Amino acid sequence: MEDHRLPKIVLYGELATGCHKRSAPKKRHKDSLKxxxxxxxxxxxxxxxxASNWNTWRHTIHDxxxxxxxxxxxxxxxxxxxxxNHSLPILPKETxxxxxxxxxxxxxxxxFSHKHACSKHG
Structure with missing residues (x-):
């Protein structure tokens, strides 16, 4: 396919916007597709x-x-x-x-904190 064709530009060109990992190369649409x-x-x-056979592609993508x-x-x-199922904390033996x-x-x-806030304490 020639370089100026839109499908080739989209699949093999770098993305103009978006993010990539630090010190990693810019992603292409093809990388995201992979x-x-x-x-x-x-x-x-x-x-x-x-992708060249529409029915096969559609079935493959659906699956x-x-x-x-x-x-x-x-x-x-x-x-x-x-x-x-995460086990509950084990209660201390002393209360x-x-x-x-x-x-x-x-x-x-x-x-100690409870006694400080206890309303019946006086």
Whole structure:
């Protein structure tokens, strides 16, 4: 393809705006395309041949999107399970009770702060 053609400019030229990692080269549209195709488990070495046949490309992209969404949902579900199954902090064996209101505190300093603020203290 000739250099002045729009598809070649878009795929192989540098992006005019956007961000890139510090001390990393500027990304091209093709670099972003490779990243997204990899996330969808599409072989990015053959994307141009896949894209030449509209039906094959459409089917491939549809499957890649479904695969990406399923993977994303599984990861989110695992993260949620990890948060929910995170063990609760182990309570200390010794607890401290307020002599005025019978409030239970988990530490001596907590009891001291509570006694300072306790409304029944006087």
């Amino acid at each position: 990243q997204y195709l990899t996330l969808g488990h599409v072989d990015y070495h053959q994307w141009s041949t896949l 890649a999107t479904a695969s990406f969404e399923n993977t994303r949902r599984i990861i989110l579900k695992e993260k949620r399970q990890h948060r929910k 401290f009770r307020c002599a005025f209101c019978d409030q239970t505190c988990l530490s001596c300093i907590g009891l």
